[in-house]
Amino acid sequence: MSGSNKTASRGGNRGGRRARKTRHLDNEGIIPVLARAVREIENEAQRGKVSPHARTRFQVVALLVREERARIKEDAESSDASKAEQFKRLDGVATILAKTAARDTTLLMLLDEGAEVSEAARTMKRKMVEAAGLEFVDDAEPETAAADVPGRERRVVPQSVISRQLANPFQRPDFEAAAKRIEPKTHRLSTWELIGPLLRAFEIGNGSPAVLDMPEPTGLTTRDGQEMMLHQARLVASVQAGHRTFLLADEPGLGKTAQALLAAQAADAFPLLCVVPNVVKTNWAREAQRWVPRRTTTVIHGDGHDIDGFADIVIVNYEVLDRHVGWLGDIGFKGMVVDEAHFIKNRKSQRSQHVLEIADRIRNRTVRPLMMALTGTPLINDIEDFTSIWQFLGWTDEKKPLSELMARLEETGFTPEDKAFYPAARRAVIDMGIVRRRKVDVAADIPARRIADIPVELDDEAGRSIRAAERELARRLVERYDRVMSARAPENQASGIDEELVRRVAEWERDEASDDNSGENVFSMIRRIGTAKAPLAADYAAQLARSVGKVVVFAKHVDVMDMCEKVFADRGIGYASIRGNQTPAAREKAIDSFVNDPDVEIVVCSLTAAGVGLNLQVSSNVVLAELSWTDAEQTQAIDRVHRIGQEMPVTAWRIIAAQTIDTRIAELIDSKAGLAARALDGSEEEVTTSADIQVEAMVALLTQALVQRGR
Known part of the structure; x- marks a missing residue:
């Protein structure tokens, strides 16, 4: 373990810890602490269901194994033999984690990159790091600039984007609908905590579908001759009537991509930013060519050296968003679509923070941009998965409803003390733009x-x-x-x-x-x-x-x-x-x-x-x-x-x-x-x-x- 504790002085803030003092014995340092903890978790799993405390410990051990492995890899002072020995011991811990997860497969979700780390987990992590004789440094501590830490954000600005910015240095302010900003007429609910009751309203439910009331379309043919299905045309008609925010939660197979692109066309929300999973990035470009062929499309790969900075539609996948978040927030988008929006359910994850940051910057530049969250699975594990999507759409912030939703809640005349508040609040949120259709609901259309x-x-x-x-x-x-x-x-x-x-x-x-x-x-x-x-x-x-x-x-x-x-x-x-x-x-x-x-x-x-x-x-x-x-x-x-x-x-x-x-x-x-x-x-x-x-x-x-x- 000679190299296991030489940390922060060379590696910055990696792993949330820095060395307090050097140790040389195999039974000291972070790995023995992890080994003891994982054995305790394994013993509990063998006896039956894993307790919440053990689940938290399982996640913390997995996090520290990952961080220690990365630290060892970057340790320039340790010999190859020393590194190999440490990797071997970490592999032993990882093997026990895998065996434990095989007994209780629900533990696997704790290993996901976007899995939320609770306050209890952070506290446990601190105790384990300090038990290893290391000094804990909180992940949020701004000790080292992100650009100086290996593996952190690496911002780029493609040359074609610079050309676009130089060609249009002054963006025209958007004064449209500025007078329509909604402020609550009363402040009866201003002292209430409302996020919890809003989530409770959806937990209770009332048997009615979560679908925004939308006008009937005047036709099913697009301006470019493509035929829409009736449920698609209804959403486009809603955009034509002035609606600008949507949680489009249709089941897969009902054409959410087409609806988003046609909505952007109806709202003239170009340039449009589309943040999508890598697996469907190419499909988005193809669908854009089909549904809005008069609009130019560019897809960002890697550092984006070959993109068209003047394109009407910019498609980027979550994995490279961190490199481009700077210029994406400044280019002047009039609309933003987030596909598979459940990817941002954890507001503390890096990708969620980037998406929310760009969304806020778009709203600061455009009064009523088109904002659409697309997902067939808005709720993955918990009702709270809703909150980051609502924040992206501008309906809430981390603590409270924002002006438009607050005005709708004030209009109900109820408070969370009233039983009638919950169905009324659910309807108020739905009217902000929730659209959920199942195949069986629109079977006649498809x-x-x-x-x-x-x-x-x-x-x-x-x-x-x-x-x-x-x-x-x-x-x-x-x-x-x-x-x-x-x-x-x-x-x-x-x-x-x-x-x-x-x-x-x-x-x-x-x-x-x-x-x-x-x-x-x-x-x-x-x-x-x-x-x-x-x-x-x-x-x-x-x-x-x-x-x-x-x-x-x-x-x-x-x-x-x-x-x-x-x-x-x-x-x-x-x-x-x-x-x-x-x-x-x-x-x-x-x-x-x-x-x-x-x-x-x-x-x-x-x-x-x-x-x-x-x-x-x-x-x-x-x-x-x-x-x-x-x-x-x-x-x-x-x-x-x-x-x-x-x-x-x-x-x-x-x-x-x-x-x-x-x-x-x-x-x-x-x-x-x-x-x-x-x-x-x-x-x-x-x-x-x-x-x-x-x-x-x-x-x-x-x-x-x-x-x-x-x-």
């Missing part, structure tokens, strides 16, 4: 079966490797094409691209790839893409399960199924598995657990083994983690849910790897969809086979490479 694509970015090393493999495959196809062309007589060589030869080259490659699975080919590439998408597909399925109930996940390859199931196991999500190598008894047990056990939220199915003969209509949501080679195979999978007796509209969510051959395969499947049905009806069209899609995919790859070479 198709009985639809496929929704979720494009995802493969930004890691696997994604770069896949794109490099695609380039190598394209190079090999071009080389083969060139060899055939060069062997022809000059008079037989085409002046442009020989489409017949392109198809023949694609067929040769397909046939050879089918016979020989060694080396890089279209089949191995699709498998690698599926593996890279697996964690993202599992993450999306987990979000769906949390918000709408049971979800069916389909994958082609066993390793993709394994990766998805590992994500669910790590998160404490109950799942069943249906595979080709199961006995009939094991298969029936897996189906029965998914259909009848409320704790089994997801079933992971083999696309080939479970695509037929199953009835899984207890769910109405399907996640296709990998693409099939035919529309028929895809349809068979979806029909495990979309079948006679299904009373809910069914949505199949296809996870598509953007900027890869995956996108082209999805387009080909869609273009061939319905050929089988038309053939059965007497059409002369040939039924599509998997070989057709495989060849067409390589035809597209080779054609694109030849076109790019000819430019």
Whole structure:
């Protein structure tokens, strides 16, 4: 432990502690304290349910393990051998934590990055740090500037943003509706604590849906010719009537993204900032192009070097928000959308503070900006999850309702002493802009079966490797094409691209790839893409399960199924598995657990083994983690849910790897969809086979490479 206590003098405020004195014995320092604590937690878990005190200790130990590991990694004075020994001892503590969490899976939520650390946990943390002979430094203590601490915020300003600011140094003040600021007519409630009673009003409920009264739309067609569903058009009509804040809590599959974009168009709330999870960032850009095509869109990746600073819609994911929070608050947005807004439920987390800071700065510049929080799961663990969303929307601050909501509460004429206050207060908050519709509520508006694509970015090393493999495959196809062309007589060589030869080259490659699975080919590439998408597909399925109930996940390859199931196991999500190598008894047990056990939220199915003969209509949501080679195979999978007796509209969510051959395969499947049905009806069209899609995919790859070479 020679290096375990050399801390704050070199590492600043990391870990919430600094060294008081150096110790050298293995039974002193923070690790022995953690080891003793985790053993006590393990013993209690073995005896039965973990007590609240032990749960707090579990979280504190996990936090200190994480901080100690980071401190050791940055310790430049300790030898590699000393670091290895300390890491080994920390791994022992982490292993016991994992075993304990396996006994009580509810402990897993305490390990989440956004998990709130209570005052009791901070007090316990202080005692454990001081028991280790270290001096505790509170996380909020501004001892060291954030920019000087490794891993803290690193602010950037992209060059194109600087250009925009220089081009428009004076932003026009927004005086619209300034006279409409609402102040309470009385101050009867000014001395009351109201946040608690407001939350209580939603706990009590009154059986009525939490839906803002919205006007009927005048039409369902957008200015760009897209058709809205009736429930979408109602929200847009509300914006046209002047409403500007929404907690849009529709179930997944009801088009919240489209509603947000069309609301911004109706309110002329551009430039618009959209803060979204990484997994749906690309989908937001695509939806913007579809619903508001006259508006330019830019997506921030990393430091944002390639963004368009003049764009109307700026899309950023939570993970990189800290780098851009400075200029995002100053650029002059007239609207802000936060997707999956339950991500900000913990007001003390960094991402929540950044979102709230930007929202406040937007309100300071624009009198009535469009502010929208989108989530299918507004409440995750506790009714208090509402409060950070209300604060983002400007309905409350940390302690009290703000002027508009306070005015509505004053108008009720009641105080929290009155029983009638609670239904009236609930209605007042709903009228601020809560909109919650379920599939069953609007079933007549939406198709009985639809496929929704979720494009995802493969930004890691696997994604770069896949794109490099695609380039190598394209190079090999071009080389083969060139060899055939060069062997022809000059008079037989085409002046442009020989489409017949392109198809023949694609067929040769397909046939050879089918016979020989060694080396890089279209089949191995699709498998690698599926593996890279697996964690993202599992993450999306987990979000769906949390918000709408049971979800069916389909994958082609066993390793993709394994990766998805590992994500669910790590998160404490109950799942069943249906595979080709199961006995009939094991298969029936897996189906029965998914259909009848409320704790089994997801079933992971083999696309080939479970695509037929199953009835899984207890769910109405399907996640296709990998693409099939035919529309028929895809349809068979979806029909495990979309079948006679299904009373809910069914949505199949296809996870598509953007900027890869995956996108082209999805387009080909869609273009061939319905050929089988038309053939059965007497059409002369040939039924599509998997070989057709495989060849067409390589035809597209080779054609694109030849076109790019000819430019």
